[in-house]
Amino acid sequence: MGRNIGKIYETEEYDKFNYLKGNRKVKKNSSLEKSIxxxxxxxxxxxxxxxxxxxxxxxFEIAKKYGKKVFYRINNGFGMDEVIDLNNTKKAWKLEDYINKYVVDQNPEYEKLQTVFQKYPNIPLSALTAAAQGLLDLTSQASVNVREGKFEFYNYPNFCVFLEDYYEFIKHINIKGTLYTFLAYFNLYTIKKFDKERLMKNMMGKQELVNEIMSLDIVIEVFLKAHNYRLRGQVYRGNAIKYELSKKEKPIIMEERNFLLYRMG
Known part of the structure; x- marks a missing residue:
């Protein structure tokens, strides 16, 4: 088993250790490597x-790499549930860690989610999972669903189409793909009157303005103004998206949404 030092054991028998199925992936840690x-x-x-x-x-990986002794404690009966609790008392698992855990459990929704995230790694995962569930902004419930194994795509095929259109948008106008631009675009995309070509055309030259904004509401307003540019006379008819600002300067959109991507309520 290894030499017992109180309740801590030491060993150089690296092959006796295994990785727990579903645990989060090992990531490089330069400072820890130097210390060990x-x-x-x-x-x-x-x-x-x-x-x-x-x-x-x-x-363990670093100690094994440099031939250092491994010190360990034994916790009988512990599995993945205890690992999650253990990590949450120190450094909470990231959403990516939970996704990996449920992928290992062969949950098909999480397998699709991981594939999507790997294809679009620049989209913040919190925003991606919220929109994938049909939500227009970040909510605590969206991330809770991911952590508790309850995540489900609201409409997977249509969401994939949206992601392609979003990437075409940010690439064409050379804009940063931040959390705010992603959710702002999703907000407009779910409106039936939304014209992606019009927005793309009218956003040219406004890239630096949006790149500096750290507010979802303000980015939505910028997108709305760009979309409605030169449609002032058609605010109540035609192709303009009707909206007004609340007392807190939050855009309130007064248009019918496409429920293929948006989960009402």
Missing amino acids: LKNGMLIPIAVNENFEILDGQSR
């Missing part, structure tokens, strides 16, 4: 009775 190379492993890793690593995958 210089001082050895200072914090023991946690394993279960099957020597599956519950916490400390990076520490």
